[in-house]
Amino acid sequence: MKAFAALLDRLVLTPSRNGKLKLLADYFRDTPDPDRGYGLAAIAGTLDLKSVKPALLRDLVLERMDEVLFRYSYDYVGDLAETIALVWDQERKERIDDDRQPRLSAVVTRMNALGRTEVRGAVRDLLDRLDPSARFAFIKLATGALRIGVSARLAKQALADFSGRDITEIETLWHGLEPPYEALFAWLEGRAERPVLATPAIFHSVMLANPVGEGDLDGLDPADFAAEWKWDGIRVQLSAAGSTRRLYSRSGDDISAAFPDIVEAMTFQGVIDGELLVGGTARSNSATRTFSDLQQRLNRKTVNARMLEDYPAFVRAYDILFDAEADVRPENFVTRRSRLAELVEAAPHDRFDLSPLVPFSSWGELERLRADPPDPVIEGVMIKRLDSAYQAGRLKGPWFKWKRDPYNVDAVLMYAQRGHGKRSSYYSDFTFGVWAQGPEDGPEGDMLVPVGKAYFGFTDAELEVLDRFVRNNTVERFGPVRAVRAEPEFGFVVEVAFEGINRSTRHKSGVAMRFPRIARLREDKLPRDADRLETLMALVEAKEAG
Amino acid sequence: MKPDQLLYPAPAGLYCPSGDFYVDPMRPVARALITHGHSDHARAGHGAVLATRETLDIMAIRHGPDFCGTAQPVEFGETIDLSGTRVSFHPAGHVLGSAQIAIAADGTRFCVSGDYKRSPDPTCAPYEPVACDVFITEATFGLPVFHHPDPKGEIGKLLTSLKQFPERSHLIGAYSLGKAQRVIRLLRDCGYDRPVYIHGSLSKLCDYYVSRGIDLGDLRPATLEKGDRTDFAGAVVVGPPSAFGERWARRFPEPLVAFASGWMMVRQRAKQGGVELPLVISDHCDWPELTETIRDLAPAEVWVTHGREEALVRWCELAGIPARPLHLVGYEDEGD
Structure with missing residues (x-):
């Protein structure tokens, strides 16, 4: 448990991706089986552990300490798991040897073997035998509240880094394996053959596109390519083998439980690739709804009947990997697409449709189509070589994505906060605002309302400029946040680019931007020249009107 | 004599009227006894200062050689008589030169611990328990959550x-x-x-x-x-x-x-x-050290100052030891 607890403690406070990868890879290398496999499962969200209710933990701690002292402690720390982990020892001072603490695997095995009446005693005993850091990790695991900012994908990348294997190979195997992943580690360390999967309907790594860069299309013949709309949903993979049906996110997370409507409609056999959207299919003549509607259905463990009715999901199919049992990935796009068309035709019409092709004869024509798509939920076009096989990963050449140009507004810098890691001595997280009518009439009544936060998009040199401005023009401090001068005639204007905009009840301004970043510094502009909230609302309304 | 006639909190800090001195005063006074060199305890501008050699040196380094009118160094264990009030300095284990100050008159003995810790520290003299009737303890980490590791x-x-x-x-x-x-x-x-x-x-x-x-x-x-x-x-x-x-x-x-x-x-x-x-490296007592110290000294009364006063007072109550918070302002725990 010690090694895992130490890993969690570091991961939580390590902001950089590379730092996290290094910590994870070292953990996988230095920790023996089966502990590392359970650690991996805990991080990737595949660990099955008997759950413990917070009320039980509170009971246990109050058996041993004064309630008033516990309340003072909880008020100070603010997190129940951490409070309990820290106060558990009371006045006991003897330190627990690292090797006398139970191992992670022992904790998991013991917890999962417990009968209902044995939980209380076992949890008390484990809390006694772990040190504060391990106790914290145990409580977080047992209460199911492990939040450490590491995705399953990142954990797999760390496995790749530590073993030198390709991440796509690991992802292909992943969903057929179970904790503690001993066969996987044996293969990663070159001690055994690649594990053979018994489970059907596993995830296969998806094929990704590269953005069209300057000059990328020059010299390419449009006749060699097909184009499709790029829909603004989430990319998914559907896998059906025998009676097993699975819906996976692009990174291979199993999201079947949140989409029973889709899973139920998977009457086909095989593996297809598509966009998960909310609304109705083209062949049921209903509209595709926006990403913010789709968001209502994402990141849920389960879904209720009301959600299913208000936000019906469907899949717009892009490609096919397996036609029943046959691996069709080596076939070309055209052949695969005719197989896909056949499969979709037979699938329930209200849950599946085929992503339409966009006819075009020149890149110029496609560019015009891209800039003015027929549906507001389209965010650009995909360009695919007709002779391309389905290859996992992001290869340069066969597939391109050509997104609509992002939205742009000029906004005024309002608040800044210091960054992390490399940027800890820079003010690099910026909150910006636009003008809105305040309580008073006339131009004097105008006030800035914050509309978003951005912490990238600028160059290092631009960051120096921003940082200097913040340090020299701070008007107020709120803990780590500085408010900067932002007046009509004095302040800092930045051009903010973003991918989309939606209504939001959570933000005071009433709008929320997707993926905002600082595109340019507009030192040539005065804050009074910055955009107004009305402009942003108009973008939202235009989008909604479609 | 009641304890709070010998020593009590005044606006400038803890004051002893019989010896006419303050301990770690927050503003300039005629005579100050200083426990240790952290800036919230050792301020400049006093008339006469009594402290350990190291604390005086540290004050001179931080505030300049003219940090007070007259500086008198004191050895650990040496007793000094100030108009009938006897004071002595004892190692506190906090930082180099840090001391607890014992103050005795008319059969009542105080120990003002300043900041202290009991875990080993190779950079200063180790804490020594000082028997007393009233123990004035810090409570910087006075919550059961604080357990400083090795x-x-x-x-x-x-x-x-x-x-x-x-x-x-x-x-x-x-x-x-x-x-x-x-x-x-x-x-x-x-x-x-x-x-x-x-x-x-x-x-x-x-x-x-x-x-x-x-x-x-x-x-x-x-x-x-x-x-x-x-x-x-x-x-x-x-x-x-x-x-x-x-x-x-x-x-x-x-x-x-x-x-x-x-x-x-x-x-x-x-x-x-x-x-x-x-x-997690601290120059203060953690919760077990605070409670252990109070148990060891078994004073008749405990006064709790700077930090989480209410929790330690509560603990004393549960242990049957009379305790009260001092609510002294101005200590900001520079040292941790």
Whole structure:
């Protein structure tokens, strides 16, 4: 448990991706089986552990300490798991040897073997035998509240880094394996053959596109390519083998439980690739709804009947990997697409449709189509070589994505906060605002309302400029946040680019931007020249009107 | 004589009318007894100051040679009579020169502990219990959540990180008096013999510690000779935590910020401060040490000052020891 607890403690406070990868890879290398496999499962969200209710933990701690002292402690720390982990020892001072603490695997095995009446005693005993850091990790695991900012994908990348294997190979195997992943580690360390999967309907790594860069299309013949709309949903993979049906996110997370409507409609056999959207299919003549509607259905463990009715999901199919049992990935796009068309035709019409092709004869024509798509939920076009096989990963050449140009507004810098890691001595997280009518009439009544936060998009040199401005023009401090001068005639204007905009009840301004970043510094502009909230609302309304 | 006739909180600090002196006063007074050199306890501008040799030296380093009218050094254990009130200084184990002050008159004896700790610290004399009727204790970490781990284990975390991230400079936030020197000494005791780079504000106090026989090994200024950033890759740099948010810190490649403090026990505190590597190293008592000390001394009464007063008072109540909070203002715990 010690090694895992130490890993969690570091991961939580390590902001950089590379730092996290290094910590994870070292953990996988230095920790023996089966502990590392359970650690991996805990991080990737595949660990099955008997759950413990917070009320039980509170009971246990109050058996041993004064309630008033516990309340003072909880008020100070603010997190129940951490409070309990820290106060558990009371006045006991003897330190627990690292090797006398139970191992992670022992904790998991013991917890999962417990009968209902044995939980209380076992949890008390484990809390006694772990040190504060391990106790914290145990409580977080047992209460199911492990939040450490590491995705399953990142954990797999760390496995790749530590073993030198390709991440796509690991992802292909992943969903057929179970904790503690001993066969996987044996293969990663070159001690055994690649594990053979018994489970059907596993995830296969998806094929990704590269953005069209300057000059990328020059010299390419449009006749060699097909184009499709790029829909603004989430990319998914559907896998059906025998009676097993699975819906996976692009990174291979199993999201079947949140989409029973889709899973139920998977009457086909095989593996297809598509966009998960909310609304109705083209062949049921209903509209595709926006990403913010789709968001209502994402990141849920389960879904209720009301959600299913208000936000019906469907899949717009892009490609096919397996036609029943046959691996069709080596076939070309055209052949695969005719197989896909056949499969979709037979699938329930209200849950599946085929992503339409966009006819075009020149890149110029496609560019015009891209800039003015027929549906507001389209965010650009995909360009695919007709002779391309389905290859996992992001290869340069066969597939391109050509997104609509992002939205742009000029906004005024309002608040800044210091960054992390490399940027800890820079003010690099910026909150910006636009003008809105305040309580008073006339131009004097105008006030800035914050509309978003951005912490990238600028160059290092631009960051120096921003940082200097913040340090020299701070008007107020709120803990780590500085408010900067932002007046009509004095302040800092930045051009903010973003991918989309939606209504939001959570933000005071009433709008929320997707993926905002600082595109340019507009030192040539005065804050009074910055955009107004009305402009942003108009973008939202235009989008909604479609 | 009632205890609070011998010593009581006045606006300028704890005051003893029979000896006409203050202990660690917050503003200039005619006569002050100073427990230790942290700036919230040892202010400049008093008339006469009575303190240990080291505390007087530290005050002179921090405030200049004219920090008071007259300075009188006192040895540990030596009794001094101030108009019939007997005072003596005893090691507190907090930082170099730190003392508890015993004050006795008319059969009542106080112990003003100042800041103290009981875990071993190679940079200062170890804490000694002082028998007393009234014990005035600090409560900086006076909550049951605070359990300071073995400091060598914390240094072990730092050494592990240096191995894992040899390309990053490790910036260790440590307050300039006591903590910085203790961290450096701990590094040496754990076998780290490479140079340690220090922020300019630490150099005088580090020199002073060395002059008092505390070997800190190879210390070098964390300054930059004409811009080669790779100079500090994998280096250990010690500085005051406030410096790491300043432009000064930009000279270091991919800085990894560590902070040596008892507050680092609480994850959220580390997270809010942008600390990547919390090192729980404290120069104060943790909760078990506070309660153990009160049990050991078995005073008739406990007064609790600066910190989490209410929790320690509650503990005393439960233990059947009369206790009250002092609500002295002005102590900000510079040292942790």
